[in-house]
Structures are given as C-alpha cells and as structure tokens.
Amino acid sequence: MxxxxxxxxxxxxxxxxxxxxxxxxxxxxxxxxxxxxxxxxxxxxxxxxxxxxxxxxxxxxxxxxxxxxxxxxxxxxxxxxxxxxxxxGKGERKRMAIYVSKMDHCLLELLWRWKSKELEVDIPLVISNHPDMREVVEGFGIPYHHVPITPDTKAEAEQKSVELLDGKVDFIVLARYMQILSPSFISKFPNRIINIHHSFLPAFVGANPYARAFNRGVKLIGATAHYVTNDLDEGPIIEQDVQRVNHRHTAQDLKIAGRHVERQVLAQAVAWHVENKVIVHGNKTIVF
Amino acid sequence: MxxxxxxxxxxxxxxxxxxxxxxxxxxxxxxxxxxxxxxxxxxxxxxxxxxxxxxxxxxxxxxxxxxxxxxxxxxxxxxxxxxxxxxxGKGERKRMAIYVSKMDHCLLELLWRWKSKELEVDIPLVISNHPDMREVVEGFGIPYHHVPITPDTKAEAEQKSVELLDGKVDFIVLARYMQILSPSFISKFPNRIINIHHSFLPAFVGANPYARAFNRGVKLIGATAHYVTNDLDEGPIIEQDVQRVNHRHTAQDLKIAGRHVERQVLAQAVAWHVENKVIVHGNKTIVF
Amino acid sequence: MxxxxxxxxxxxxxxxxxxxxxxxxxxxxxxxxxxxxxxxxxxxxxxxxxxxxxxxxxxxxxxxxxxxxxxxxxxxxxxxxxxxxxxxGKGERKRMAIYVSKMDHCLLELLWRWKSKELEVDIPLVISNHPDMREVVEGFGIPYHHVPITPDTKAEAEQKSVELLDGKVDFIVLARYMQILSPSFISKFPNRIINIHHSFLPAFVGANPYARAFNRGVKLIGATAHYVTNDLDEGPIIEQDVQRVNHRHTAQDLKIAGRHVERQVLAQAVAWHVENKVIVHGNKTIVF
Amino acid sequence: MxxxxxxxxxxxxxxxxxxxxxxxxxxxxxxxxxxxxxxxxxxxxxxxxxxxxxxxxxxxxxxxxxxxxxxxxxxxxxxxxxxxxxxxGKGERKRMAIYVSKMDHCLLELLWRWKSKELEVDIPLVISNHPDMREVVEGFGIPYHHVPITPDTKAEAEQKSVELLDGKVDFIVLARYMQILSPSFISKFPNRIINIHHSFLPAFVGANPYARAFNRGVKLIGATAHYVTNDLDEGPIIEQDVQRVNHRHTAQDLKIAGRHVERQVLAQAVAWHVENKVIVHGNKTIVF
The missing domain is CATH 3.30.70.260 (ACT domain)
Structure with a gap:
C-alpha cells in the first residue's frame, strides 16, 4: 500500500x-x-x-x-x-543506490516506479560491474558508475564502490547484482541492503537452479526479497511471491516467469522499506 | 489469522x-x-x-x-x-446459527473448523428450509430444525425461525441459504448476518450465473462474503477470493470450483467476525 | 508460457x-x-x-x-x-500498433517486453490522442503519431488513424487508450484489437470505478484483457487477474495497484495472441 | 478441472x-x-x-x-x-486406500469430495497406525483398520498392511501419514502412492519446520503433493500451492494455515490422478 x-x-x-x-x-x-x-x-x-x-x-x-x-x-x-x-520527518526522502549486473528487469521496474513517482526516493547513482546498463540508466538522468570486478580486484573495486556511495545514500538495492558483498561492506549498511533471489519449492541450492527446477517439474516458481546479511541469501525476508508454471515451460520459460515475479517482489519490498514499514528483529521482519 | x-x-x-x-x-x-x-x-x-x-x-x-x-x-x-x-471478555464465546438449504459444502467447512476447534464458537442450532442436512448436522451433535418455506408461508416460517433463535444466538451464517430474508428479520441482526455468494468479473446478475460465466469464457471465478443488508448481495464485503479456470471447465466444473472458493471465503469471514476483527462503516468494512 | x-x-x-x-x-x-x-x-x-x-x-x-x-x-x-x-509460418512476425492516451504503465510494459525480446513482434508505430508519450516512444526507436481527437474531429481523426495503419499492422493493442472506437474501425480488425480494463467484484459500471470500489471496501481489484467488439468492454475475455487490497488502500492506492495488474494482464494477453494461442468462438476465447 | x-x-x-x-x-x-x-x-x-x-x-x-x-x-x-x-475404460472406478495418522484435515477433505461425488473413486478401506479416526471413517461407511506400528513391529505391521490391501486397491493416498514406507512396500505401488507435505521458501529440512519457518519470518507457506519414491519427500511433484502469512501468525497459526493448503493441494492431486491426467517421466510429472 x-x-x-x-x-x-x-x-x-x-x-x-x-x-x-x-x-x-x-x-x-x-x-x-x-x-x-x-x-x-x-x-x-x-x-x-x-x-x-x-x-x-x-x-x-x-x-x-x-x-x-x-x-x-x-x-x-x-x-x-x-x-x-x-x-x-517531512521531506526526508531516502536516497537509494542501485547495484546491477547485466539483467535489466529489476532495474527497470525500480526506475519506472521512481519516474512515475510511485516510489518516492532519490537515486543518486547506479553502480554496475558491467557497462551494459549505462545508456538506459543515464536516459533516466541518473549517474552510472561502471566498477569492473575480477577475482584479483574485488577488494579494490569494493573500496571504489564505498567511495562512490560515501555520504550519498541511505540504502542499497541489489537489482540482480551477481557479486557477493564482503562482510565489511555489509556492516556499513546493516538492514539497509535489499536483495532479490529466486525461490523454489523445494529449494535448489547451488548452480543452475532453473535447470534443476525444470528437471524436477516444479509447479510454482517464486522470488524472495530480503535484507543482506553475511549468510548468503539467508537474511530477514521482506516479501515473497510465486507464479504458477507447468510442464510446458522450458527452463528458459521458467527464467522469464521468474523475472516477472522478481521485479514485483523486489519493488514491493523496496516500497515498504522506503515507507519505513519494515522492522528487523533477529533474522525476521515485521512488515507493518 | x-x-x-x-x-x-x-x-x-x-x-x-x-x-x-x-x-x-x-x-x-x-x-x-x-x-x-x-x-x-x-x-x-x-x-x-x-x-x-x-x-x-x-x-x-x-x-x-x-x-x-x-x-x-x-x-x-x-x-x-x-x-x-x-x-x-474472557470466555464470551459467540453463538452462531447456521442457515442452509440443500448444498452442504459451506456448512461442512464450518462444522469441520468448529469441531477441530479452529473456529471457537458455540453452534446452538442449524436451520434449514429442507430436511436434507439433518443427518450430517445431528451427527455433529447439533440440533437441526427443518422450517419449510413456501411463498404462502414465508412470513410464518420466518416467525418460527425468530422463535428458534430467540436469545440463543449472537450471529447468523447463511451457508448457501437460498431464501431471501425480510427487512424485519435482517433488522434484528444488524451486521450480524454473514452471507456468501459467487462473484464474477464481470458480474452476471440474475439467473444462472455459472452458465453465463461459462458462455462468456471467464478466466477467474470468485466468491464474496458480506454482511446482509436489505440490498440483496450488496452489503459490506468482509472477504473475497478467486480461482483460475479455463475453457475446458464446463459450467458444472465452474460450479464445483466455485464451491471450493465459497467455503474458504465464508469460513475466513466467519473467523474474522468471531475474533471481533471486523468493523462496519457505512457500506464497507475495516478488517483488522 | x-x-x-x-x-x-x-x-x-x-x-x-x-x-x-x-x-x-x-x-x-x-x-x-x-x-x-x-x-x-x-x-x-x-x-x-x-x-x-x-x-x-x-x-x-x-x-x-x-x-x-x-x-x-x-x-x-x-x-x-x-x-x-x-x-x-517461420519468420512471420506479427506487426503490432499500440494506441495510448496519457497513462504510460501498459505502454511501458509492452515496450520493455518487446525490447528484451520476450515479446516477438514488430511495432511499426504508436498512435496517441495526446503528445505526452512521444519522447519515451521515440526513445525506443518507434515512430509516434499524435492524432488529437475532439468531439467534432472524431471521424476525421479515426480516418487519419486508418491511413497511418494502412497495410502496416496485423493487430492493435489499446494500452489504456481512453477513446471509444467506431464500429467501422473495429470491423477492420475483427478479433485483432486487444483492450485492457479494470475489473471489480462486484462490477462498478460507469464513472469513477476506483472511487466507488473504495467506497464499497472491495478486497480484490482486477483487470481483464479482451478483444474489442462493438459492445464496450464486453468482448471475448483473453486473460484476467486480481490483486488483494484492504481498507488502508486509498482510492489512489487502488489505482496504483490496478496499474500493476493491468500491465501484467495485458502483456500476457498480447503474448498469447502473438503466439497464436487464442481462438475466438462467439463471445468467448479458447486459450491454448 | x-x-x-x-x-x-x-x-x-x-x-x-x-x-x-x-x-x-x-x-x-x-x-x-x-x-x-x-x-x-x-x-x-x-x-x-x-x-x-x-x-x-x-x-x-x-x-x-x-x-x-x-x-x-x-x-x-x-x-x-x-x-x-x-x-x-468405462466404469473402471479407481480404488483408493487412505493412510492416516492422527491429523484429520486431509482425510476429511478426501471423504467429503468422495461423498459429494466430486471424487469418483471407491474407498475400500482406511488404514491408520492410530485408532483415533475410526469413528469418523466408519461414519462414512468405510472400513477402518488400525495397524499399530512400533520400531520393533514395523516390518510386521507393513506386512499386515500389504495383506489388507491385497487385490483391493489401485492407489494409495497418504493423508498426513506419519510413518516412512519401506522400499519394498513402495515398489508394489510405483507412482501410485500420493503424499502431501508442507513446503516453505526457503526449505526447512528436519524437525519442527513450522517453528523454524516462524523464526525465519516467511511470508508464504505452501504444500506439495507428490508421488512417493524411496527418496523421502523427493518424488515427482503433482501439485503445489501457497498461502500468504505475516508476522502476526504464531507458529500455531502457520500450522493451521498449512492445513488448509495441504488439503486443497492433496485433493487436487488425487483428482488429477483419478482422472488419468498425470504421467510420470523420470522425477517429474506431466499433468494434462
């Protein structure tokens, strides 16, 4: 709401x-x-x-x-x-940084809700480990920072990222950002980094979850938005939803269906965070 | 909840x-x-x-x-x-009368939730314009009153019904009761009679809604639980839900799917009423 | 799928x-x-x-x-x-015209799915009775035609529209286009014009449906995508869906929630049409 | 359907x-x-x-x-x-045995759908490791067999069970049966034993899943109906569904909500099996 x-x-x-x-x-x-x-x-x-x-x-x-x-x-x-x-207080608009890799669906959902004023935040910058989204982001008038990451430059890249954010943002949204953040980085934004990931019943941990969900013939695919902690994908859950699929969905179709759930769930979780509706208690949330 | x-x-x-x-x-x-x-x-x-x-x-x-x-x-x-x-206050269990005609699905859902103590009410009696449900109701240890209704005996039957209820019940659930209640009867239980009816997008007003929904090829069928007012099926809505259907569903299949939505929606609305979670304001409800 | x-x-x-x-x-x-x-x-x-x-x-x-x-x-x-x-046959991509007025949510959903190659169509043009969407549409590299309509120029405007479409498109999507099409126009595209409109249980026909749904306290709001016939909003239904709302949603919140359902439902209906999955029979559809 | x-x-x-x-x-x-x-x-x-x-x-x-x-x-x-x-062929009604322990919700759902002729099967017997459900089952006119199981008598009890079923049933439904079946037993009914279990996003493997789901603050709880194989709870999925919950649900409330999803999902899976709509391929199903 x-x-x-x-x-x-x-x-x-x-x-x-x-x-x-x-x-x-x-x-x-x-x-x-x-x-x-x-x-x-x-x-x-x-x-x-x-x-x-x-x-x-x-x-x-x-x-x-x-x-x-x-x-x-x-x-x-x-x-x-x-x-x-x-x-x-009044007029205290939250400042949101978006991290993105190569997939644009979550990024675009956030940008559109922002542009239509449904999401009342400022977006001082978007950071990506890839150059791909520059044009679309700058088209919205938002600065785009390409911070490449290799196994060797990970710490350095994160340091660069910290400098870019310094004093400019209140919280971070990982809009399908495919890099793992260090504990040191996470500790700078406790309960203020929101991530989205696919969810299945049962869970498929590890590589290629969509291929494995396909092989298992799941009838639902879902997405979970949560705050980031040091336990990968295990932080406090803010929002979840599912979509019905069937045997005719290829692994690729499951991915596409998953994209639509992911962007709705992430955008909803971000909205609640922005409206100060989420309180974290231990590893769970109260969403008012 | x-x-x-x-x-x-x-x-x-x-x-x-x-x-x-x-x-x-x-x-x-x-x-x-x-x-x-x-x-x-x-x-x-x-x-x-x-x-x-x-x-x-x-x-x-x-x-x-x-x-x-x-x-x-x-x-x-x-x-x-x-x-x-x-x-x-403590221990003030609400007393619920159930009205039913010939269809048992809503009745059974309520009786089962009552028997499993999920629904914390007393059920002093079930009233029906047909004898059909006597065995099942008495099997739950609940008195069953058959009050037949014909166009000629409607007022008289309602009077009998009022006597049966007198001082014994706090609210009434119409569990697919196919008779229209008089304004005088309704006024005795303001916002304390709960009804369930099928709902479609778009609405099909009048006779044979399932046949007409089938002819229109609806993709969803639903149910609405509401308090009864003098405007037939137009009282304050307590709960609604839908179920997905497709072109392979016959008109009969739509009815069956509708039954499942109806019993879930009615039972949920009754639970909220029992837990004092519903406040009526004008023609709408606040459900806390 | x-x-x-x-x-x-x-x-x-x-x-x-x-x-x-x-x-x-x-x-x-x-x-x-x-x-x-x-x-x-x-x-x-x-x-x-x-x-x-x-x-x-x-x-x-x-x-x-x-x-x-x-x-x-x-x-x-x-x-x-x-x-x-x-x-x-192979490579026969359908050509889709989009009609839009001032609301961009359905338009953007279609353009994104098209740009991400999820929606495999060509979009030769977008037509609008307002100039507002020009920038966003042209940003996608798609020609935008502003065809203003006043009560006096309606027939003339429609004629202009017909000329713009002539030989260029296979079907039309009304992405929140707030003008009524003439029977003569509709007859040129039988079962090939797709419209989206909000849907409520019960239906609120006429002006200000969101305000009236709010006053009635509905618990679900929905959207219906259908082929356009001469019976306004009464053509064969392709897809429907709903979203849960509650008493805290203002009339404005209902509109926003409605937007999200509308764009998902319309995009799904368009996808099925493009994949030749919809057959119209009388006033209903078979969606394979 | x-x-x-x-x-x-x-x-x-x-x-x-x-x-x-x-x-x-x-x-x-x-x-x-x-x-x-x-x-x-x-x-x-x-x-x-x-x-x-x-x-x-x-x-x-x-x-x-x-x-x-x-x-x-x-x-x-x-x-x-x-x-x-x-x-x-015509008139070949499937014969279904139900196994149950102490929880009655799935059992009752099946018995109601059977009694209302929505589920077109014969039910020659119900088997339980507890005496609790005898009255309700016999009330439906169905023989009830109490076959107690202790760690020491497990093999013997299963043998008794095999004798009771012998030649009498086409498939088995585990309606919250809290015993693990032996590979030898399962091999007698390949893809003809249907089980229901709760499902969560993420999965909570092991004891007390509802308590752990509560501690994690999940926003959805679900149920999965599947054919039984030797991999516990890992057989081919027939049907799944979820229900929305929130921070106000106690662990006990989650259980109750779970019961409602379980009985709907199990009954749907059984209906599809009975209508010969399910084909198993490897570890997945095609549900026509």
Whole structure:
C-alpha cells in the first residue's frame, strides 16, 4: 500500500522490551508534541516478556517547530524504555543506490516506479560491474558508475564502490547484482541492503537452479526479497511471491516467469522499506 | 489469522469521530485498569475530520475483578468521545446459527473448523428450509430444525425461525441459504448476518450465473462474503477470493470450483467476525 | 508460457464443426507434408455436435519448400471439413500498433517486453490522442503519431488513424487508450484489437470505478484483457487477474495497484495472441 | 478441472520415444475403432529425439464391443512404437486406500469430495497406525483398520498392511501419514502412492519446520503433493500451492494455515490422478 506523502507527515519506528504502558507513554508523548496520529501499528513477540514493536505515522500542524521539539525530547523517553527508534520527518526522502549486473528487469521496474513517482526516493547513482546498463540508466538522468570486478580486484573495486556511495545514500538495492558483498561492506549498511533471489519449492541450492527446477517439474516458481546479511541469501525476508508454471515451460520459460515475479517482489519490498514499514528483529521482519 | 485464545484475554472495538488524543486517552484508560495490550489496530478515514476505528486485544491478570471495573468505567470515556464500542471478555464465546438449504459444502467447512476447534464458537442450532442436512448436522451433535418455506408461508416460517433463535444466538451464517430474508428479520441482526455468494468479473446478475460465466469464457471465478443488508448481495464485503479456470471447465466444473472458493471465503469471514476483527462503516468494512 | 521461436516452426489454428476423424485427417495431412508436430492442442464444445478447435505447432526440415506445398494443399482439406484456419509460418512476425492516451504503465510494459525480446513482434508505430508519450516512444526507436481527437474531429481523426495503419499492422493493442472506437474501425480488425480494463467484484459500471470500489471496501481489484467488439468492454475475455487490497488502500492506492495488474494482464494477453494461442468462438476465447 | 464422467468414455495414456507420425498413427487407430476423441493432450520433451506423451479421452457408441476390440488391437501398435500405455475404460472406478495418522484435515477433505461425488473413486478401506479416526471413517461407511506400528513391529505391521490391501486397491493416498514406507512396500505401488507435505521458501529440512519457518519470518507457506519414491519427500511433484502469512501468525497459526493448503493441494492431486491426467517421466510429472 502506498502512503500518501503529506507535507507535514513524519514516521516513528520503535522497538523495545515489553513492559506495561508503552503505548500510553508514547501516545501521550505525541499528543503533548501536537502530533496527530494517522497510522498506528504495533506488534509484540510476547505480551509479558517479549519485544514490542511500533510504527506511527503522524501529522503536525506547525511542522518545523513542533518536529524539532519532538526530536529533541524523544531520546529521554527512549532511554527510559530502552527503545531503539528511527524518526523520519517531512521531506526526508531516502536516497537509494542501485547495484546491477547485466539483467535489466529489476532495474527497470525500480526506475519506472521512481519516474512515475510511485516510489518516492532519490537515486543518486547506479553502480554496475558491467557497462551494459549505462545508456538506459543515464536516459533516466541518473549517474552510472561502471566498477569492473575480477577475482584479483574485488577488494579494490569494493573500496571504489564505498567511495562512490560515501555520504550519498541511505540504502542499497541489489537489482540482480551477481557479486557477493564482503562482510565489511555489509556492516556499513546493516538492514539497509535489499536483495532479490529466486525461490523454489523445494529449494535448489547451488548452480543452475532453473535447470534443476525444470528437471524436477516444479509447479510454482517464486522470488524472495530480503535484507543482506553475511549468510548468503539467508537474511530477514521482506516479501515473497510465486507464479504458477507447468510442464510446458522450458527452463528458459521458467527464467522469464521468474523475472516477472522478481521485479514485483523486489519493488514491493523496496516500497515498504522506503515507507519505513519494515522492522528487523533477529533474522525476521515485521512488515507493518 | 487465528487468535490464540487466552484465558484472560478481552477485545475492545471502538469507532468515534476523529479528534486529537483518542489513542492516548484509551491507552491511559487501559493502563489504569491494568490491561496489558497484546494487539492494537487503528484506522482513520481522515486524520482531521474522519472516523476513527480501533481494535485492542488485552490481557488482565486478575481478570474477573479488573474486567468488571473496566466495564463499569468504559461508558463514561465513551460518552465523552461519542464512541460506539463493543467489549468482549474472557470466555464470551459467540453463538452462531447456521442457515442452509440443500448444498452442504459451506456448512461442512464450518462444522469441520468448529469441531477441530479452529473456529471457537458455540453452534446452538442449524436451520434449514429442507430436511436434507439433518443427518450430517445431528451427527455433529447439533440440533437441526427443518422450517419449510413456501411463498404462502414465508412470513410464518420466518416467525418460527425468530422463535428458534430467540436469545440463543449472537450471529447468523447463511451457508448457501437460498431464501431471501425480510427487512424485519435482517433488522434484528444488524451486521450480524454473514452471507456468501459467487462473484464474477464481470458480474452476471440474475439467473444462472455459472452458465453465463461459462458462455462468456471467464478466466477467474470468485466468491464474496458480506454482511446482509436489505440490498440483496450488496452489503459490506468482509472477504473475497478467486480461482483460475479455463475453457475446458464446463459450467458444472465452474460450479464445483466455485464451491471450493465459497467455503474458504465464508469460513475466513466467519473467523474474522468471531475474533471481533471486523468493523462496519457505512457500506464497507475495516478488517483488522 | 513463452514459445521458443524456432527457425523452422509454423503454427496452424483450425475451427470447424465436429465430425469423426478430424484429428486423424489433419495429422495425416501434416505427416504427408513432412511436418513434425511439436505442440498439439484441441478442444471441442461438444464431441457429438459441437465446434472443434485445434492448434498445432510444427517444425519442417526443408522449410521453404515444404511449407509452400502445405500452404497450397491446405485449402482443399479445409473446404472438405468446412474449416476456418490460420497458418503462420517461420519468420512471420506479427506487426503490432499500440494506441495510448496519457497513462504510460501498459505502454511501458509492452515496450520493455518487446525490447528484451520476450515479446516477438514488430511495432511499426504508436498512435496517441495526446503528445505526452512521444519522447519515451521515440526513445525506443518507434515512430509516434499524435492524432488529437475532439468531439467534432472524431471521424476525421479515426480516418487519419486508418491511413497511418494502412497495410502496416496485423493487430492493435489499446494500452489504456481512453477513446471509444467506431464500429467501422473495429470491423477492420475483427478479433485483432486487444483492450485492457479494470475489473471489480462486484462490477462498478460507469464513472469513477476506483472511487466507488473504495467506497464499497472491495478486497480484490482486477483487470481483464479482451478483444474489442462493438459492445464496450464486453468482448471475448483473453486473460484476467486480481490483486488483494484492504481498507488502508486509498482510492489512489487502488489505482496504483490496478496499474500493476493491468500491465501484467495485458502483456500476457498480447503474448498469447502473438503466439497464436487464442481462438475466438462467439463471445468467448479458447486459450491454448 | 473435473471430467464429466460419461457412461461410454475411456482414457488412453501413452509415452514413447519421439518419431514422426505418432499422432497420425494413434488417431487413425482410434478412428478405425470408432472412438470419438473428446480431449486430446500431447507433450514432447524434444520434438526430434525426446519422449512423447499423450492423453486421449474418447467416447464409443457401442462401448462394450468396440472397447474390447480396441483393447485387443492396442498392444500391436504399442509394440511397434515402443509405447508404454494405460487404458481405462468405462466404469473402471479407481480404488483408493487412505493412510492416516492422527491429523484429520486431509482425510476429511478426501471423504467429503468422495461423498459429494466430486471424487469418483471407491474407498475400500482406511488404514491408520492410530485408532483415533475410526469413528469418523466408519461414519462414512468405510472400513477402518488400525495397524499399530512400533520400531520393533514395523516390518510386521507393513506386512499386515500389504495383506489388507491385497487385490483391493489401485492407489494409495497418504493423508498426513506419519510413518516412512519401506522400499519394498513402495515398489508394489510405483507412482501410485500420493503424499502431501508442507513446503516453505526457503526449505526447512528436519524437525519442527513450522517453528523454524516462524523464526525465519516467511511470508508464504505452501504444500506439495507428490508421488512417493524411496527418496523421502523427493518424488515427482503433482501439485503445489501457497498461502500468504505475516508476522502476526504464531507458529500455531502457520500450522493451521498449512492445513488448509495441504488439503486443497492433496485433493487436487488425487483428482488429477483419478482422472488419468498425470504421467510420470523420470522425477517429474506431466499433468494434462
């Protein structure tokens, strides 16, 4: 679901240990700060001794003044309740870098949703280990950086990539980027790198999954969008979907069907991330 | 989604005109009454001048005492905010009557979910205008009342039905009941009669919809569960779903496929109603 | 499902009154003409007295020679069985015109699938009653014709359109084209104009369907791709699909969700048309 | 899709090495034997050197006479083309044994579809390693055999089971049967034992899959119906489907949602098997 961007709208995400009175405390805090709650979502892993999660969208009439006061006062409440929090105010558009290799379907889906203003982000740059997508990306008015990678130059290339991103982006989308990121790189963007990969029932781990899914005669193929952790393809899942296939689909047809699921699932996961709807808890997500 | 029934759990549904501080007021009220909030859902049609909807599940340690105090104090707060509210306490199992004609698929789905304790209701009786389902219903240990209806005896039959229900049920499910209820009957159970009907894209109004859907070559058939109002099949929608079909499906095959969608959709709608997850607003529902 | 285009592949579609021996006759005919059957699909409305439909994909080794012989001999068999038939040989790429107004989502989906060679057609031109899409269309290297339409110039504009198409296209896709075509225009492309429109359960006929679907609280929104006939939005359905929505979707959100369903459904319908998989029978389709 | 059982209908399944003229040969053969083809499905793994699969439904006017002649003559044609074939004539209802342990959802789904005549089989017996389902099964008028299994008595129990089945059944459905069958048992029913198991993206192999899926925060849960081979849960897939879940689903809720997918998927797979729509090729299926 798409959030109607309101000029005076802000979002507050909170996680903290359960204890009585959290909702009361936070809603009182917001009321005192003249915040009108628009959406309020909450989840708890265990009402007695679990973790409490909350997402609040609110409007403020005299935004600039009220919001800066709220920002100033929030840490004290947060300390008292051992809250982790994230506050996103009006006009704070997230800045998204896209990494891509040679396949364009996920890249194009993101660019089109961005251009149609369905995806409200800035895209300061696209980085690729191949030159192929330069024309299409620059056609959208977005800088394209070709950073080639060979086994020998991997560390160096990643360093170059870090420099390109430096201070410019809030999160990264791997739109079918076929390189493995180093733990050091990943640690710079905790729960802020989104990846997409194909998914099958049962799973086909290793090379040539589409050929193996074909040989097994699967009736569904799917895609999973997740945050990147050091466990390859094993980070917290944001979104998944499937598409029905049959014995007439060749391995190549499965790939094409897979592309359509991948781009829908990735674009949906990115939208939820941008709208501050995803909280990561351990290796799972709460998507409000 | 199934709510884990907790011995000390209660549910509060609220609708009221928007104004600042509702969440704060209600959460303070609950905190004072020693209610631990487990699930909190909220929706507003317009944060400035709309209607505010809220659903709260909460636990209480010393339930009986705390709950009766809360029940006593609630009306005052409600008055102040012009709230409509519904409070459901521990152990208040809803009592569901099922109306059925000759088709058993929806009836059986409900009875099976009830028997497996997935559907936590009491079923004091099943009423039918035909004798056909007596054996199966009584096999589940549920009283079965055959109330035949002819054009001439319609009013009388409905009166009999009202007497059978009197004081015994909280809501009614029309599990493929092929009779139209009178406005007078419906007014006794506002937003508490759930019906299921087939749905097509485009709609085929009138007789023989499956034959006409077949002639039109639809690729999807669906079902809609809704609350019954005086506008036939036009009440607030609770749940909908579809199933894919193709040119090889005969009109009879469409009916069979339709049965499977109908029973899933109806059972889901009933579950949400039982879990107090549905609020009706005008001719639409909020399903938390 | 995507057909692997084979250099020596052809497709034969047949409809005719049922009678014994059709499959035998046609398969013997193909064998004699050295055609190796790759896919064979058949359907009958009634095995005794119905209409028989058949789609055959076949390969030929010495294509040019064998195919022209087959083409020469086919009419005789067809006459004997009162067959309607359509034969598409190797390299006969269909030529597709796209009509568009101001919304780009369906247009872009088609252009991408075309550029990625997933959609194997030629696109000789795009026609629009607005100038807005010129840049994007010409960016794909496709001629763009702006043919403005006012109530007064409608007939004239359509005449201009006919001239632009003359001899250049095999079928037309209305990719959210917001003008009604005249019966005279439609009759020039029988079952060769594909349209997409939103679909709801129940149907909301008339103006502002998204606003009305929102007011009704639908839980699914859908799209239907169909061939255009003189009955507005009532032609033979090729493909349909839906997407789940909920009370939090604004009317604007419903529109956005609708866009994603529309482009997937339209692109799928176009693919099947291009692969000669759709036979129209009365007001319904057989999609092999 | 449900086949309309016709009193004079028969089904022929064929697999054989590809070579020119198979369709021609078979359709001529059927024509000569006065069989009117109703449905004709075909698939090839490779039109030049692959395996050819065919399913034909046909009607015969003077069934008994014509069919026995066809049955007599079929082996000769089959020999010439190295065909494997399976012929099912009028009134040959398949006999299905159901194995069940303690969970009743799949069992009940099958029994309902059988009772409503949607599933056209005979059910000579239900076998269980537990006594729990006796009442419900006998309530449907079906003999129930309790064959307890301990690690020590496994071989003996299986022997008992073989004796119970002896000559009485055509195929077996494991409706959540929680025992592993021996290779010797499986070899008695090659591609004639259907199993259902839960499926997740990604796969969770080993104990407590629902708890682990919950911990991983999956957004879809699914089920796979497959023929049983000696590779546990790895046999040819017949059908799969999924259902959407979210962070509010407890591990118990996932199980319940899983039950609904399992029974739909298993019942569909069984229907296709009964209608002779499934051909196994290596470790995959063609489902016509």
């Amino acid at each position: 798409n959030t109607n961007i309101n000029a005076n709208r802000a979002t507050l995400l909170i996680s903290c240990p359960e204890r009585p009175g959290i909702i009361s405390t936070v809603s009182n805090f917001l009321l005192e700060h003249k915040a009108n709650i628009v959406h309020f979502d909450q989840h708890t892993t265990d009402p007695l001794a679990g973790i409490f999660f909350m997402r609040i969208e609110f409007d403020m009439n005299h935004f600039d003044e009220s919001f800066s006061k709220l920002k100033e006062d929030l840490p004290e409440m947060a300390r008292e309740y051992s809250m982790e929090w994230k506050l996103s | 199934n709510t884990n029934i907790n011995a000390n759990r209660a549910t509060l549904l609220i609708s009221c005109p928007e104004r600042p501080g509702i969440i704060s007021t209600v959460s303070n009220f609950l905190l004072e009454h020693k209610a631990n909030i487990v699930h909190f859902d909220q929706h507003t049609t317009d944060p400035l001048a709309g209607i505010f909807f809220m659903r709260i599940e909460f636990d209480m340690n010393h339930f009986d005492e705390s709950f009766s105090k809360l029940k006593e104090d609630l009306p005052e707060m409600a008055r102040e905010y012009s709230m409509e509210w519904k409070l459901s | 995507n057909t692997n285009i084979n250099a020596n592949r052809a497709t034969l579609l047949i409809s005719c009154p049922e009678r014994p021996g059709i499959i035998s006759t046609v398969s013997n005919f193909l064998l004699e003409h050295k055609a190796n059957i790759v896919h064979f699909d058949q359907h009958t409305t009634d095995p005794l007295a119905g209409i028989f439909f058949m789609r055959i994909e076949f390969d030929m080794n010495h294509f040019d020679e064998s195919f022209s012989k087959l083409k020469e001999d086919l009419p005789e068999m067809a006459r004997e069985y009162s067959m309607e038939w359509k034969l598409s | 449900n086949t309309n059982i016709n009193a004079n209908r028969a089904t022929l399944l064929i697999s054989c090495p590809e070579r020119p003229g198979i369709i021609s040969t078979v359709s001529n053969f059927l024509l000569e034997h006065k069989a009117n083809i109703v449905h004709f499905d075909q698939h090839t793994t490779d039109p030049l050197a692959g395996i050819f699969f065919m399913r034909i439904e046909f009607d015969m006017n003077h069934f008994d006479e014509s069919f026995s002649k066809l049955k007599e003559d079929l082996p000769e044609m089959a020999r010439e083309y190295s065909m494997e074939w399976k012929l099912s």
